[in-house]
Amino acid sequence: MTELAWGAEAWSEVRASLDRCIKCTVCETACPVAAVTELFPGPKTVGPQAERFRTGGQSPDLSVDYCSGCGICSRVCPQDVRIAELNSRARSELKRERGAPLRDQLVARPGLLGRAGRPVAPLFNWAMANSLIRWAGERTIGIHRKAPVPRSTTRTFSYWVGHHVGTRSARRVVYFHGCSTQWYEPHVGQKVTAILEHNGYQVVIPKQDCCGLPLQSNGLFPAARKAVTRLARQLVPDGTSDLPVIASSTSCGLMLKREAREILGADSPELRSVSQRTYDIFEFLLELHQRGELRTDFKPVPLTVAYHAPCQQQNQLIGKPALEILRLIPGLRLVELDRSCCGIAGTYGVKREKYEIAMRVGEPLFADIQAEGPDLVACDSETCRWQISAATGATSVHPLEILHRAYGGS
Amino acid sequence: MNALDTDVLVIGGGSTGAGVAWDSALRGLHVTLVDRQDFATGTSGRFHGLLHSGGRYAVKDPGSARECAAENRILRQVAADCLEDTGGLFVSTPEDDLEYADRFLAAARAAGMEIEEVPVGVALRDEPRLNPKIRRAFRVQDGSIDSWKMISALLRGAQAHGAKVLPYHKVVKVIRQGDRVEGAVMEDQRTGEEVRVNAGCVVNAAGAWSGQVAQLAGCEVGVRPGKGVMVAINHRLARAVLNRCHLPSDGDIIVPVRTVSVIGTTDHPVADPDDTECSPEEVHQMIEAGELLVPGFKESRALRVWSGSRPLLPKTEGAAGAGDREVSRSHTVLDHGARDGLEGLVTIAGGKFTTLRLMAEDTVDVVVRKLGRGAECRTRTEVLPGSESHHFYWIGNRQQEAESDPPDDPLICECELVSQHDLDTVVARRPNWRLDDIRRALRVGMGPCQGGFCAFRVAGMLHQEGRYGRAEANSALREFVQERWKGVKVISWGAQARQTRLDRWIFEGVYDLEHLPE
Structure with missing residues (x-):
């Protein structure tokens, strides 16, 4: 495949969608970034409008780099213009022409940082919390000193998988856990496995690498394409080619479901197959519940939990299944936070020049959380959880951790 | 007097x-x-914008081909700012005679054109929307002219x-x-x-x-007068000028010019050169013809239709x-x-x-x-104002400039990226501007919304600055909107129909255009 932005067939479809724009400006009013900074002129402006001035090979505009990629514009567009996808492609073209800074290369590879941090996790975590080191990191590579970074662990999720004796069952699913579960939050993967097993499923957990989403959002398309194509192969171990693939990281799930093909133009038989079988964990559980197959032997969870549906979860167009499931739990006081974006947008908000913007984007959400003062904030996306905790001091968890507790887990 | x-x-x-x-x-x-x-x-303001390489005349009219090839070279030297160096392709579609391609190549060389045959795969890589069934492709020095x-x-x-x-x-x-x-x-x-x-x-x-x-x-x-009908498509479907490699006929060329792709054209003798009516049949013929060069052409958004009279x-x-x-x-x-x-x-x-x-x-x-007086011709070497740097105009120029516009200089025309400062500069040049003159000078109202979001802004500003009285501003706005409507009524389907509907809501619902005071 040629690496020109003007390349794949999928790209032609995304580009052709600009024809549907009638300039109604709905996207501009919904964009959380344009609302807080003049550095980003707005999704209509840098999307369907600017696209008419691009021919590939030379990017006329730099401001598209300030698009956070949250995807709200595409979701609200009444004419189905693929605005966020246009922006993503334009950003990639920009990086291709000008080269991506080391910082972007680094944050785009969570496995790299995870591997480096794991053997020396306590030291790594200390360093990440040390203000002098963080200050130096901001000055040298441009990661904002206050930006949320995950805590490294010495035991990866795959280490746990290696020692886990799963249940055997005729009903099987493949679990796509993603990088954050592997390197930073193995407990999320453990709880997903426990919940699925509790519901009578055998969980197949193949060895897997990054889906390439951070590469994609940093405009590094060739590497992202390679990553997602490799992952799709890894997710089809022998005899599993018709099983549901369950994702607990919403953004990575969306990558498999849609973005790999629609934004990256990646294509392979495995990817096409996996893409059609991928479910968000709560989407899957809600379907079980609707069929009357979800176990509801819940213990009361006497907590106030504020739930935030992250952008990439909303972009899956599956509603808010986590809310519907958590509502089944007795004793739980559930507050729906009806705000659009926390600002972090994957790796956007960790960058020196974008940190302040990201914090302003998340301000309404943070204010709601602080006003509510919940015991826990639940959010399906890892980077959003880290952002919310860093900004508000609240403890944030994946909503399935609450479900796990209701099933009697600790 | x-x-x-x-x-x-x-x-x-x-x-x-x-x-x-x-x-x-x-x-x-x-x-x-x-x-x-x-x-x-x-x-001149109603042509497709092609800077001829000579290819279209190579076989049938070698004299014209030779002239085009030579003048193309000269214009690139003296008028770079008015030209875009898009390059051009002549391609043999499944409906074109392959034997013609050989004659074409020989005739193009004889006319002094720069021409090279490129592998079909290369042409398709450069132009992903080009018909994958093409059998031969030739690269030539076509370009586009901002008239x-x-x-x-x-x-x-x-x-x-x-x-x-x-x-x-x-x-x-x-x-x-x-x-x-x-x-x-x-x-x-x-x-x-x-x-x-x-x-x-x-x-x-x-x-x-x-x-x-x-x-x-x-x-x-x-x-x-020979009337030619052209249709502008909302965005560039190709980077280069796309020509069918056959004896020139109707609808066999797509020119990337300014922000659009123009497909042309027909040739009907007319008695009156002011006859600019475009029939739905002619438009349909163009749109269908485009399909042969770019599959899916029909689904693209047609922006505007117009015609010009060849002399x-x-x-x-x-x-x-x-x-x-x-x-x-x-x-x-x-x-x-x-x-x-x-x-x-x-x-x-x-x-x-x-x-x-x-x-x-x-x-x-x-x-x-x-x-009995006057010097030797100097236009072969004298560079036109604006072209001194010899940089070709590039489609991205306006976007690049818009990026550096100060935030207090708002865009008046969002489609074609015209700022208030651009507007002020142009209207200061001479008195008595009509909205349509401003359109030609700045491309205001020529983008996808066809004036729906900018016409009232321009009319309002000219009124505010005292250039238009109240009645004058109102009638200028009405006249402009009518003129724009002329070019879209025969292509009012799909996205452009939705756009027209929204524009009408704005003009009739918000501004009550039909009942503005005289």
């Missing part, structure tokens, strides 16, 4: 007239150029050398003294005032209208006695002294935008001979 004296009076402010004005002015002659409307409103920029640059250049230009000055009388033309009387179409221009020589550069001008002088020019001249007009009825695309300078015994009048007819410089050179050579 005001009276002016000039060496050369040029009638017609299209590419031909502007070229003649620039050429004459460089030769040290005093020039006055007039047009019945704004400049570039006739055929308004070009004509504006020619006129600014001429003015810098003393020329006087008068838009909206319609010739109402050609002054004859016996068998000699001595000038003309013009009526200012905006004020009704008459101006008399006494000229050493009058050049009839009215193109498709040159028959009408000649009649005023009492002689005949058998120019035959075709039967060969019999040029060389008396030649029995050939065939129409040439080359140009002819008619010396009415030799031809009709009427001195002081020269008509330049036929030709095409790409050869405007050569047309002007040939014309002014005759003028200089008649006047």
Whole structure:
């Protein structure tokens, strides 16, 4: 495949969608970034409008780099213009022409940082919390000193998988856990496995690498394409080619479901197959519940939990299944936070020049959380959880951790 | 009545007239150029924008091909700012004769064109939307011309050398003294005032209208207006000009020009060059034809339809006695002294935008001979104003500039990225702007929304600045919206129909356009 932005067939479809724009400006009013900074002129402006001035090979505009990629514009567009996808492609073209800074290369590879941090996790975590080191990191590579970074662990999720004796069952699913579960939050993967097993499923957990989403959002398309194509192969171990693939990281799930093909133009038989079988964990559980197959032997969870549906979860167009499931739990006081974006947008908000913007984007959400003062904030996306905790001091968890507790887990 | 004296009076402010004005002015002659409307409103402002490599004429009209190839090279040197170096492809679609491709290649080389055959895979890589079933592909030096920029640059250049230009000055009388033309009387179409221009020589550069001008002088020019219909597609479907490699016919070329792709064109003889009506059948024919070069063309958003009249001249007009009825695309300078015994009048007819410089050179050579003074032609090497850096115009230029616009300089036209500062700069240049003149100068209202979001802004601003009274602003807005509607009514389907609906809601629902006070 040629690496020109003007390349794949999928790209032609995304580009052709600009024809549907009638300039109604709905996207501009919904964009959380344009609302807080003049550095980003707005999704209509840098999307369907600017696209008419691009021919590939030379990017006329730099401001598209300030698009956070949250995807709200595409979701609200009444004419189905693929605005966020246009922006993503334009950003990639920009990086291709000008080269991506080391910082972007680094944050785009969570496995790299995870591997480096794991053997020396306590030291790594200390360093990440040390203000002098963080200050130096901001000055040298441009990661904002206050930006949320995950805590490294010495035991990866795959280490746990290696020692886990799963249940055997005729009903099987493949679990796509993603990088954050592997390197930073193995407990999320453990709880997903426990919940699925509790519901009578055998969980197949193949060895897997990054889906390439951070590469994609940093405009590094060739590497992202390679990553997602490799992952799709890894997710089809022998005899599993018709099983549901369950994702607990919403953004990575969306990558498999849609973005790999629609934004990256990646294509392979495995990817096409996996893409059609991928479910968000709560989407899957809600379907079980609707069929009357979800176990509801819940213990009361006497907590106030504020739930935030992250952008990439909303972009899956599956509603808010986590809310519907958590509502089944007795004793739980559930507050729906009806705000659009926390600002972090994957790796956007960790960058020196974008940190302040990201914090302003998340301000309404943070204010709601602080006003509510919940015991826990639940959010399906890892980077959003880290952002919310860093900004508000609240403890944030994946909503399935609450479900796990209701099933009697600790 | 005001009276002016000039060496050369040029009638017609299209590419031909502007070229003649620039050429004459460089030769040290005093020039006055007039047009019945704004400049570039006739055929020049209504063409597809192709800078010919010569390929379209290579087989059938080698003389024209040779001229195009040579002039293409010269224009790239002297008028870079008005040109985009898109390159061009001639491709053999499944419906085109492969044997023609061989003849085409040989003829193109013979005409002095730069041409290379490229593997089909390479052509498809460069142009992903090109029909994957093409069988051969040739790369040529086609480009696109921004006609308004070009004509504006020619006129600014001429003015810098003393020329006087008068838009909206319609010739109402050609002054004859016996068998000699001595000038003309013009009526200012905006004020009704008459101006008399006494000229050493009058050049009839009215193109498709040159028959009408000649009649005023009492002689005949058998120019035959040939109407061509074009459709602009909302965005660029290809980077290069795409041509079918076959004998030129209708709808076989897609030109990436400014922010759009233009598909052209048809050729129907019409009696009146002002006949610009486009029938749904002609539009349908264009859209269908595009499918052969770019599959899915039909689903693309058609933005606007228009037509222009080629100033075709039967060969019999040029060389008396030649029995050939065939129409040439080359140009002819008619010396009415030799031809009709009427001195002081020269008509330049036929030709095409790409050869405007050569047309002007040939014309002014005759003028200089008649006047008995004037220097050698300098347009081969003299660079046009704006093109001094020799950088070609590039589609991304406006986006690049918009990026650096200060935040307090808002966009007036979002589609074509025109800022308030751009608007202020242009309207300060001269009094009496019509909204449509501003459109040609800045491309306001030419994008996907066709004025829906910018027309009222411009009218309102001109009113605020005191350039328009209330009634004037209201009628200017109505007139502009009507004119835009003319170009979209026959293509009102799909996205453009939705756009038109939204625009109408804005104009009728928000502004109550039909009932604005006079």
